[in-house]
Amino acid sequence: MATPAPKRAEHGKRVIVGGIVLSVVATVLVAVFGGRFLPPGNGSVQASGQVLDNTVMLAIVTPVIAGLLVFFIYVLSQFRHRGGALVDGPPLRDDSRVRVWWIVVTSVTVLFLAGFGTFELLQNGSGGGQGPDPIAVPAGTKLPVQVIAQQWQFTYRYPTYGGLETPQLVLPANTYIELHVTSLDAIHSFWAIELGVKADANPGVDNVAFVKTKGPRTFHVRCAELCGLWHGYMFNNGRVVPEAQFTAWVKSQQSDFAPIAKYLPKYSTTYYPDPQRRAG
C-alpha cells in the first residue's frame, strides 16, 4: 500500500524545521571554530577585529545558506518527476505573512550589519586608511611610521628616530603604530596582510592608518594597487620584534644609512619630488 503524499503545509514545515536544525548546528560551529580559519589572522589588534567581523558576517550568512541547502535538497528529493504525464503544479498565491517576515528579517539583518560595521570602524579604524584627517583615532601614545611607496618598492621612515629611512619595516611589539602612507609617483596601496592593514598610497596625500601590534612575528607586505611593470614583485616581509630588539635595529639602521642621512628631505607627511628631472 503506497504511502500518501504529504500535504503542502507539511512540506513547508519539514523545510523550516530542517533549515532551523542545520542553521543552529552550522552557526554554532562557525561561531566557535570559524575564526581559526578566517583571514587575516591574529597578527594585530586590528587583524583580530577583522577576524571577528568576518566571523560575525559568516555566522549571519550561515542560516541563509543552510536554509537554501535544505530547501534545495528537499525539493530535489520530493518533487522529482517520477513518470506519468507532465502536468502543471498548483498555482502560487501571494502570502502577506511571507512578505512581512522577509522585509523584517532582511531589514533587521542589514541594519544590524550597518551598526556593527560602523561601531567596529569607529573603535580604531579597523586597520584601514582614513585619509589625512582620521576620524577614528585610538587613544594613547603611538609610534609614527611613514610608508613611502615608489615604483616598485616600499621604504619606511621613522620620524621619532631622526627621520631614519630604510627599506625594511620593523615594528616594536605591543605598540600602537600610526602609519602615514604616501607615494612618490603612481598610486600604490600598502597592504600589511597579517597585520590587517590596507591603505592607499597616493602621491601628495597623507593616508593615516592605525595598527596595534601584538607579539613578535613576521608579516607580508604587498602592493595592492596595479602600479606598473613590477607591481607583482612589489612586496617584502616585515617584522614585529621585542622593544629592545627594535631599539637595537634602529641604531644599526641609523649607522648603515648615516652617509646618506644629510641628503634625505626633511620629514614631511607628503613629498613632491620633481618628476620630470632628466638629463641625458
Added chain:
Amino acid sequence: MRATGFKVLGVAVGLAAAAVLIGLYVSKLTTDNGSKAYTVPVQTQGGHKVVDLQIETVAAVGPQFSPAHPDYVSYLVRDAQGKWLRRTVWRLPANATVHMTIYNFDGASGLRNPLYARPQGIDGNSFMLDGKATDFINPDDTSHTFAVPAYGLVVPLTGVADNAKNQCGYAPCALSMAHHTITFTFHTGKVGHYRWQCFVPCAAGWIDGFGGPMQTIGYMDGFLDVI
C-alpha cells in the same frame, strides 16, 4: 555526403594552420630580443662558482640594438667575446659570487628618493667608482641604479658630467668615450627568478619618467634567472 565532409575538414584544418602561422609570425614580431635570456659564463675558483658580469648603461640604445625604440635608455650586457648585447635577462648560477662591472655612459638624472644613493646589499656596502671606494654618492648626481630588491641590493651609478667631452650618443659605447666605471661584488642565493630595475625616473619624455623603457623588459628592467 562523404566528399562534403572531407571538404569541410580540409577547410577547418587549413584555417587552423593559417591561424597558427599568423600567431607564430605575430609572436616573432612582438618578441623582443631584450627579453631573451643571456647565460653568463661561470668560472670555478676553489670549488666556488664565480661570475664576471659586465654591463653598460647608455642614454640611447640606438637603431642597431632597437630599431623600434632607438631613443630608449637601456642596459646592455657584454658577452664572453666582448660583444655588447641588448639582453636584460641574465642566467646566473645559484650560490655564486658575482663580480659586476657597470660602465655608465649616461648623464645624471637625479633620484626621486635619495635613499637609493647609498649602496646596499653588496660586499661591504661599498663599490669602486673609477677605482675609488665609495659608500654613497650625491643623489642629484645619480644617473641610474642597478637594484635587485629581493636581494636588498641597490647600487647608484654616477652620471657623466653635462660638459664632459666625447659623450656617447648611441650604443654601443666605446670605453674611450666619457663614462664612469662602477665595480662591486654580490652573491646569488637560492634558485629563483629575481627582477632587477632602475630606481631613477630616467625615461625621458614619459609621465613621471617611468614610462617606456622603465616599463619594458629589455631596457631598464630585467631578471636574474638564478639556476
